[in-house]
Amino acid sequence: MQELKTTIGLEIHVQLKTxxxxxxxxxxxxxxxxxxxxxxxxxxxxxxxxPVANKQAIEWTIKTGIALGCEIPKIAKFDRKHYFYPDLxxxxxxxxxxxxxxIRGRMEIRNTNSEIRNEEEFVTVRINRVHLxxxxxxxxxxxxxxxxxxxxxxxxxxxxxTEPDVTSPEMAGDFLRKLQKIVxxxxxxxxxxxxxxxxxxxxxxxxxxxQDTITKKQTPKKMSxxxxxxxxxxxxxxxxxxxxxxxxxxxxxxxxxxxxxKETWGYDSVNNKVYLQRRKEEAADYRYFxxxxxxxxxxxxxxxxxxxxxxGQGEEEGVANLIAEGVAEMDxxxxxxxxxKLSQFEVIKEEVSDKVLLAKALVHNYFGAELSGAFSTKxxxxxxxxxxxxxxxxxxxxxxxxEIIENGRSFEELISNYxxxxxxxxxxxxxxxxxxxxHKEVERYKSGQTQLLGFFVGQIMKETKGVxxxxxxxxxxxxxxx
Ligand code: ZN
Ligand code: MN
Numbered sequence: 001m002q003e004l005k006t007t008i009g010l011e012i013h014v015q016l017k018t019x020x021x022x023x024x025x026x027x028x029x030x031x032x033x034x035x036x037x038x039x040x041x042x043x044x045x046x047x048x049x050x051p052v053a054n055k056q057a058i059e060w061t062i063k064t065g066i067a068l069g070c071e072i073p074k075i076a077k078f079d080r081k082h083y084f085y086p087d088l089x090x091x092x093x094x095x096x097x098x099x100x101x102x103i104r105g106r107m108e109i110r111n112t113n114s115e116i117r118n119e120e121e122f123v124t125v126r127i128n129r130v131h132l133x134x135x136x137x138x139x140x141x142x143x144x145x146x147x148x149x150x151x152x153x154x155x156x157x158x159x160x161x162t163e164p165d166v167t168s169p170e171m172a173g174d175f176l177r178k179l180q181k182i183v184x185x186x187x188x189x190x191x192x193x194x195x196x197x198x199x200x201x202x203x204x205x206x207x208x209x210x211q212d213t214i215t216k217k218q219t220p221k222k223m224s225x226x227x228x229x230x231x232x233x234x235x236x237x238x239x240x241x242x243x244x245x246x247x248x249x250x251x252x253x254x255x256x257x258x259x260x261x262k263e264t265w266g267y268d269s270v271n272n273k274v275y276l277q278r279r280k281e282e283a284a285d286y287r288y289f290x291x292x293x294x295x296x297x298x299x300x301x302x303x304x305x306x307x308x309x310x311x312g313q314g315e316e317e318g319v320a321n322l323i324a325e326g327v328a329e330m331d332x333x334x335x336x337x338x339x340x341k342l343s344q345f346e347v348i349k350e351e352v353s354d355k356v357l358l359a360k361a362l363v364h365n366y367f368g369a370e371l372s373g374a375f376s377t378k379x380x381x382x383x384x385x386x387x388x389x390x391x392x393x394x395x396x397x398x399x400x401x402x403e404i405i406e407n408g409r410s411f412e413e414l415i416s417n418y419x420x421x422x423x424x425x426x427x428x429x430x431x432x433x434x435x436x437x438x439h440k441e442v443e444r445y446k447s448g449q450t451q452l453l454g455f456f457v458g459q460i461m462k463e464t465k466g467v468x469x470x471x472x473x474x475x476x477x478x479x480x481x482x
Contacts, residue, residue, distance in 0.1 A: 004253065005208045006246055008172050009164035013157050014064075014183050014190045015135065015198040016057050021154035022134040023051030023094060023294075030151035035140075043134075043154030045090035050293050053078070057132060057156040058101065060189040062302060064158060065102020065130045067187050067311050072304060076101045077296040078132075081286045086148055087137035095159075097288040100131035101299065107178060108316075112170045125175055126163040133157050158189075164204065169242035172203060173235045178316075186314055194234050203229045205242055207249045224249040225261040229274070232267060241267035244274045318342075325349075327359040334363045344371050351381035354388040361387075366394055368402025379404045379411035386415070396469070427460075427468060431476045434459045445481055453477060 021028050024042035041049035062072055079097035105127030114121045135157045137150035160179065166172050180199060184192040192199045207224040227245050232238045245265060249256075262280040267273075290296075313321065315336060322332035322345075335342055341362045349355050361367060361384065371380075380401060387397045392415075403409045434456060435442050445452045453474070460473050 003210045004250055005210055006167050006169075007164045007206050007208065008166035008169070008242060009204045010160075010162045010166065010172060010175060011202040011204075012160045012176070012179060013135075013200045014160065014192060016060055016156040016158055016189050017191055017198075018054055018056045018060070018156055020054060022054050022057055022132070022156040024049075024154055026154065028155055033151060035147070035149035035151060038151045039153070044150060045088075045153075051094060051291075053294055053297070054156060057158075058297065059302060059307075060187065061101045061130060061132045061158050062299060062304070063187050063307050063311060064160075064183055064189060065105060066304065066307055067182050067314070068102070068105035068107060068127050068130065068160070070102035070105035070127060070130060072102055072299050073099065074298065074300055075099060075296050076299055078291040078294045079288045080291050081133075081288055083284070083286060085136065086146065087139050087150070087153070089137075089150070089153070093133060093136065094291055094294075095133035095288075096131035099296070100129045101297075102130035103128070105130070107175065109166075109171055109174045109178060112168045112174075123165065123167070123171075125165040125171075128161040128163050130158060130160050133159060158183075164206075169239045169246060172242055173239040176201060176235055176238060178314075181315055187311055197233065201232045201238055203232065203238060203242055205229070205245050205249075207246065207253075209253065222253075222256055223260065224253070224256050225263050228262065228264045229267060230264060230277075234269075237267060237269050240269075240272060241265075241274055244272070248274070322359070326356045328356070331359045331363045335359055341371075348377050348381055348384075351378055352384045352388075354384065357388050358384055361397075366397060366401075367405065368398035368400070369405040371405060373405065375405040375408070376410070382411040382415075392469075427464070427472060428476055430460055430463050430468075431456075431473070431480055434463060435480060442481065453481075456481075 016028075018028050020026060021043055024040050026040050026043055027038050030038040042051055065072055076096065077099045078094050080092040081095045081097070082092040084091055106124050107127065108122050108124055111119055111121055111123045113119055133156075135152050135155040137148055137153040140147045140149060162175070166175060176194075176199070180192045180194075183190045183199075190198055194200070204226055206226040209222040227249070229238075229241050229245065232241055244267075264277045264280065265274045266277045268275060312318070318336045319329075319332045322335060323329055327335065335345055345359060345362055348358055352358050362371075366387075367380075383392075383397055383400050383404065386392045387394065392400070400411065400414045403414055404411060438456070438459065441452050441455060445456075456477055457470060457473055460477075461468060461470070
């Protein structure tokens with residue numbers, strides 16, 4: 001039986017949320033502003049205007065590269081990519097050609113074909129490069145006229161290009177969802193909303209008929225045209241459009257051309273259909289050459305080790321590590337999603353014996369106050385150890401931790417106020433005092449109104465400022481009242 005193998009490569013543009021644009025000082029946030037008002041000679045492409053590269057955008061691109069496991073070459077440069085379009089007044093885009101900021105990365109994703117083909121559960125999608133460029137303006141079509149708005153011209157765009165390692169439409173969706181989390185949550189450089197166009201995806205898909213499936217020889221015998229889908233603007237649309245093209249190519253296997261061909265297709269999300277836009281004869285020649293107004297960039301000016309620390313772990317890795325420490329899966333996920341609680345966990349866990357309880361206490365808010373400010377983690381850890389050994393209950397734990405966090409009191413001092421067995425003598429005196437002061441209630445209790453026990457407990461708690469152990473109070477009370 002013939003086997004058809006799907007090959008998908010992705011190109012993703014991510015809009016960076018820097019304060020200013022890529023090569024000028026214009027505001028990078030033009031939302032709600034009138035067309036062509038957030039512009040200057042540089043982003044309008046006026047002759048003689050000089051670009052100055054945005055350091056923040058470069059730093060963020062390198063950081064994203066690191067998060068994607070890329071190598072960071074010591075030297076990077078910008079190049080001019082020439083093409084004509086009405087929303088590109090310079091006649092070229094400043095981009096990066098052969099010396100981008102990050103190369104050769106990787107991302108692990110779940111292999112949706114693993115069961116069908118008996119393959120590995122995870123596959124590595126290699127990242128070819130991460131480079132930085134400027135966005136073009138926008139064309140607005142109004143009736144028979146086209147209008148140009150250059151507010152978006154010069155917005156920093158990070159382009160991430162994968163190798164063709166994705167083997168199903170669902171995996172393309174998974175890759176994008178994971179990438180979105182990395183740039184939005186882990187590295188924090190973009191809002192990465194596909195709907196708003198902060199994250200735009202182009203996909204290339206082709207099918208191969210394999211030579212011999214019995215001996216598992218992975219040599220292609222025949223290849224479909226390469227279909228490019230441009231500007232897909234939701235995860236679902238990426239998956240749907242790719243699935244439609246995949247289906248179409250499969251059904252046409254007998255009429256695949258001998259010669260390699262390339263076609264650009266569009267996706268109509270309203271009718272869930274794909275349609276041919278154009279056939280490509282030859283690769284476009286952009287006549288790249290080094291941008292003469294921006295010198296090559298020395299990336300060693302950045303502290304890459306510090307960047308690595310700032311990025312931390314990705315979600316999957318982080319959750320897996322928490323689970324490995326014994327934390328329940330649900331707790332691990334919520335803990336990882338809350339960066340401030342996660343960092344508290346990392347600090348306090350060194351001092352407690354029960355990390356699982358620490359995670360629970362953080363996720364389910366056992367503490368009497370928000371864990372912030374300059375509280376003593378050592379004292380918090382001691383309180384947790386007491387809770388773990390059931391020496392105190394959750395209510396007392398909350399009271400003690402509130403005092404530690406808000407008033408900087410020490411655990412030792414607080415726990416000595418808390419009347420334990422060896423202080424039962426003091427507690428007995430308090431119980432006697434309370435019973436004496438409420439002799440009428442004592443009589444009623446003795447005549448059968450045993451529900452008054454709760455009233456006595458309450459009075460004693462008040463007297464001891466709430467730190468007494470209710471179980472011990474109950475025990476003493478029953479003795480005195482019997
Ligand atoms: Zn500008
Ligand atoms: Mn690009």
